[in-house]
Amino acid sequence: MIERSPGRGDPTSYVIEIEHAIKEFGSVRALDDVSISIRENEFFALLGPSGCGKTTLLRCLGGFEQVSSGRLLLDGRDMVGSKPYERPVNMMFQSYALFPHMRVWDNVAYGLRAERRPAQEIRDRVDDVLGKVGLLHLSERRPNQLSGGERQRVALARAIVKRPRVLLLDEPLAALDRKLRGEMQIELKRLQHEVGITFIVVTHDQEEALTMADRVAVMRAGRVLQVDTPVELYDHPANHFVASFIGKMNFLRGVVAPGGLQVDLHGLVRSRPSDLADGSDAYLAIRPEAARLLGAGVAPTPADVTLPAIIEAVAFVGSQVQTHIRLDGVATTFVVTSDKRDVSALVGARVLVAWLMDDAQVLAA
Amino acid sequence: MRESRAGTARWLRIHMTLLYAFLYLPLVVLVVLSFNDAQRAVVSWRGFTTRWYGAVFENPELLGALGTTMVIAAMATTISVALGTLLALGLERHTRSSVLDSAVYFPLLVPDIVLGIALLSFYSLIRLPLGAGSIVLAHSVWGIAFAAAIVRTRLRGFDRSIEEASLDLGVREVPTFFRITLPVILPGIVSAALVVFTLSVDEFVIAYFTAGRTVTFPIQVYSMIRFGVTPEINAVATLLLGFSMVLIVVALLVNRGRTTSDPRPPEGATG
Numbered sequence: 001m002i003e004r005s006p007g008r009g010d011p012t013s014y015v016i017e018i019e020h021a022i023k024e025f026g027s028v029r030a031l032d033d034v035s036i037s038i039r040e041n042e043f044f045a046l047l048g049p050s051g052c053g054k055t056t057l058l059r060c061l062g063g064f065e066q067v068s069s070g071r072l073l074l075d076g077r078d079m080v081g082s083k084p085y086e087r088p089v090n091m092m093f094q095s096y097a098l099f100p101h102m103r104v105w106d107n108v109a110y111g112l113r114a115e116r117r118p119a120q121e122i123r124d125r126v127d128d129v130l131g132k133v134g135l136l137h138l139s140e141r142r143p144n145q146l147s148g149g150e151r152q153r154v155a156l157a158r159a160i161v162k163r164p165r166v167l168l169l170d171e172p173l174a175a176l177d178r179k180l181r182g183e184m185q186i187e188l189k190r191l192q193h194e195v196g197i198t199f200i201v202v203t204h205d206q207e208e209a210l211t212m213a214d215r216v217a218v219m220r221a222g223r224v225l226q227v228d229t230p231v232e233l234y235d236h237p238a239n240h241f242v243a244s245f246i247g248k249m250n251f252l253r254g255v256v257a258p259g260g261l262q263v264d265l266h267g268l269v270r271s272r273p274s275d276l277a278d279g280s281d282a283y284l285a286i287r288p289e290a291a292r293l294l295g296a297g298v299a300p301t302p303a304d305v306t307l308p309a310i311i312e313a314v315a316f317v318g319s320q321v322q323t324h325i326r327l328d329g330v331a332t333t334f335v336v337t338s339d340k341r342d343v344s345a346l347v348g349a350r351v352l353v354a355w356l357m358d359d360a361q362v363l364a365a
Numbered sequence: 366m367r368e369s370r371a372g373t374a375r376w377l378r379i380h381m382t383l384l385y386a387f388l389y390l391p392l393v394v395l396v397v398l399s400f401n402d403a404q405r406a407v408v409s410w411r412g413f414t415t416r417w418y419g420a421v422f423e424n425p426e427l428l429g430a431l432g433t434t435m436v437i438a439a440m441a442t443t444i445s446v447a448l449g450t451l452l453a454l455g456l457e458r459h460t461r462s463s464v465l466d467s468a469v470y471f472p473l474l475v476p477d478i479v480l481g482i483a484l485l486s487f488y489s490l491i492r493l494p495l496g497a498g499s500i501v502l503a504h505s506v507w508g509i510a511f512a513a514a515i516v517r518t519r520l521r522g523f524d525r526s527i528e529e530a531s532l533d534l535g536v537r538e539v540p541t542f543f544r545i546t547l548p549v550i551l552p553g554i555v556s557a558a559l560v561v562f563t564l565s566v567d568e569f570v571i572a573y574f575t576a577g578r579t580v581t582f583p584i585q586v587y588s589m590i591r592f593g594v595t596p597e598i599n600a601v602a603t604l605l606l607g608f609s610m611v612l613i614v615v616a617l618l619v620n621r622g623r624t625t626s627d628p629r630p631p632e633g634a635t636g
Contacts, residue, residue: 064529084532091533097526101548111534162534 014073015040015166015198016061021070023056023222030056031067032222038166038215043192043199045213047206047245053222054202058168061200062091074165085114090164094171096155098143104154105130105139111162129161132191149180156188160195169201173208185211206246210234218242239364240283250291250334252284252327253365261362264330269305271360281365288337290359293323293345294352304354309334311349316341325353392606399599417600427601430585437497437572437581438565441504445561448505449512450554454546456513457520472510480506481574488575495577503575504565511564512557519553519620552619559616563609 016038023031030053038044046054059065061072063084072079079087090111099107105126112122130136133153143151152172159167172188173181189212192199203209209216210230217227218241226238237243240251254263256277260270261284269284276282293311300306309325312333316322323336323345336353345351402414421427452469460466472480484503485495493499527549531541547554569583576584586601 062529062533064532083537084529085535085537089533091530093526093530095524095526097524097530099527099530099545099549110531110536114535158530158534 013040014038015042015075016200017071017073017076018057018061019071019073021057021060021067021072023053023060023065024068029222031060031070034070034219034222034224036217036224036227038198038200041196041198043189043212043214044201045209045216046200046202046219047209047216048204048219049245050204051221052219054204054219055170057219058091058170058200058202061166062089062168063087064091088165089168090159090162090166091168092155092159092170092172094174096143096151096175098151098154098158100143102142103139104135104141104143104146107143107154108158108161111158115162125161129157132194133157148175148177149184152176152184156191160191160197163195164197166198166200169199171202171204173203174205181208188212210246218245236361237285237363240285243283243285243361243363248288248335248337250286250288251332252286252330254282254284256280256282256362269307269360271305271357271362276362276364283363283365284360285363286355286360288322288335289320289339291334291336291353291355292338293325293336294354298352300352300354301356303356303358305357305360306352306354309351309353311345311347311351313347314345325351327353395599396603396606399596399603401596401599403596417596418604420597421600421604424597426580427582427585427589430580430582433497433579434566434582437500437504438562440501441508441565442558442562444501444505445508445512446554446558449509449557449561450516450550452509452513453516453520457517457523458525469513470510472507473514477568477570481571484571485574495575496579499575499577500572500579500581503571504561504568508561508565511561512554515557515560515620516550516553519550519556523549556616556620559612559619563612563616567605567609 014037016036018034018036018038021031021034022029032053034053034057046057048054056065060067061079063079063082063086067080070080074087074089079089084091099110102110108126108130109122112125117125127136130139133156135150135153135157138146138150143154146154152175156172159169169188173184176184185208188199188201201209201212210233213230215227215229216233218225218233218238220241226233226242228236233242233246237246237249243249244251252261252263252269254261254269256262256279257268258278260268261282263269263284271284294300294306307327309327311323311325313324314321315324320337320339321342323338324333325336327334334353399417400413400415401410402416403409403411456466456469475483480503484499484506488495488499488502493502523546527545528541531545532538536544567583569587572581573584573587580588582605586598589595590598
């Protein structure tokens with residue numbers, strides 16, 4: 001990872017510390033004992049399916065909701081109870097929330113005028129930030145005269161012009177089409193590096209989170225399941241949910257037994273031991289690229305786990321070949337990917353699927 | 366087959382023509398007769414004149430009543446729009462009771478005569494002196510309901526995150542209302558004001574009950590008409606017609622022309 005120059009204090013210090021945050025709406029717990037620390041200049045993503053509490057957490061940080069209990073520290077000071085206009089934090093809204101009755105330029109200048117900055121400074125800073133997002137030529141337009149992508153940039157410019165300590169982004173790319181979304185992911189990352197502000201982005205799109213973020217918190221049902229770098233999340237998911245949410249994963253359901261996992265109908269699959277207690281429900285998880293197909297006459301190595309299977313479909317997806325197989329006695333499809341451009345495997349053919357014992361993980365259900 | 370369809374179309378066109386004639390012919394006759402150079406408002410055409418319009422502007426009683434009506438309408442409009450807007454905001458954002466919600470519009474459905482009697486009884490009961498003040502209050506009763514209904518349609522497409530964005534950018538709640546909320550719903554408020562003003566100017570029944578000795582414009586016209594429909598009355602009515610139409614058309618244009626929040630929601634955006 002690239003070493004960043006320190007912004008304020010030392011680079012390992014935390015800008016945001018969320019400590020045991022709980023948020024209840026009536027009897028529903030939207031946040032259930034959430035604790036996360038976010039570093040200076042970090043691009044941090046809150047990732048999870050809808051209703052997991054990620055947007056609630058973001059709104060608590062912005063001051064639009066108040067936590068029921070727990071602390072939200074910004075530079076070591078508790079923000080709980082303070083209003084949105086009292087926090088050095090700005091939000092980019094999912095709907096962009098541009099002021100429809102103001103020109104682009106006035107939308108961006110709004111926050112600086114609220115601070116009663118000198119006119120010359122406002123002019124310079126607004127022009128500068130509009131230049132950064134490439135919209136200086138559209139300053140005179142009204143929001144309804146802009147395309148979706150342009151509006152997104154205005155919202156971004158308006159949120160960063162005040163140079164907040166932290167920028168909160170609520171599904172910033174959800175309203176864009178697929179192609180533009182890909183470009184903006186890189187653009188956001190470049191901009192974050194350029195302005196040196198801590199970004200906290202909420203997204204339900206795992207690819208978006210992995211592409212942009214330095215670290216990702218995976219959430220479900222108000223709880224944080226894992227906080228890690230994208231690589232760690234991919235290579236060492238904490239449990240079945242994280243593994244299924246991040247990338248593609250094959251699972252074999254079973255029960256933890258001494259020396260491996262007792263898989264339904266298969267007997268013991270010897271695999272890397274985990275810290276799960278014997279007898280607990282668990283999954284054996286194998287990434288599609290970690291598995292190989294062995295044709296007739298190819299012998300497995302001693303480090304391999306092998307299971308018999310039948311080929312169901314072979315799909316060429318550009319950079320790789322995906323082979324869908326069905327393990328004997330297991331209902332779910334198992335996917336094996338290979339970057340060899342070989343589509344000669346026959347549907348219906350019997351094969352052995354093999355993976356190195358060390359590449360499979362035993363994950364809690 | 367084709368011929369019968371053409372036949373149906375012709376019948377529909379005749380039907381439509383008759384219907385529109387039924388709706389608008391009386392008004393056309395009224396306007397035409399206001400330019401008739403005849404002493405009494407007879408149906409025979411005696412040549413073009415604008416003298417009846419001149420007579421209207423030289424009638425001190427009529428002008429006095431018109432002045433009274435304008436003041437009453439202006440005051441009733443101010444009260445109605447201010448309270449109606451707040452009511453609309455409250456209903457749109459905080460009411461969970463659908464009964465309370467629909468109860469707001471009930472005064473609009475109550476027959477004028479019933480409302481007139483009710484207000485007269487009530488004002489007598491609380492010993493409110495009848496006059497211009499009581500008419501203002503009476504007109505505000507349905508004026509508030511009207512204003513609330515019109516402003517509310519404007520609020521329906523209102524994206525509340527723009528208010529949150531304003532708070533987020535460092536502006537407190539009250540200035541946010543004046544800099545963001547109010548400008549965005551202003552077309553609805555202006556439209557409500559024009560409609561309430563128009564309705565107040567030509568409202569007769571409720572004013573008649575609650576006027577005491579005050580003479581409003583419609584009451585003055587009514588007292589003139591008891592001595593027969595004169596061309597002067599036709600001229601007055603034509604002026605009132607033109608005035609109402611201009612205000613209503615302006616109200617419609619204002620409310621339609623400037624868009625509130627973005628008309629196009631961002632594609633694929635969900636909560």
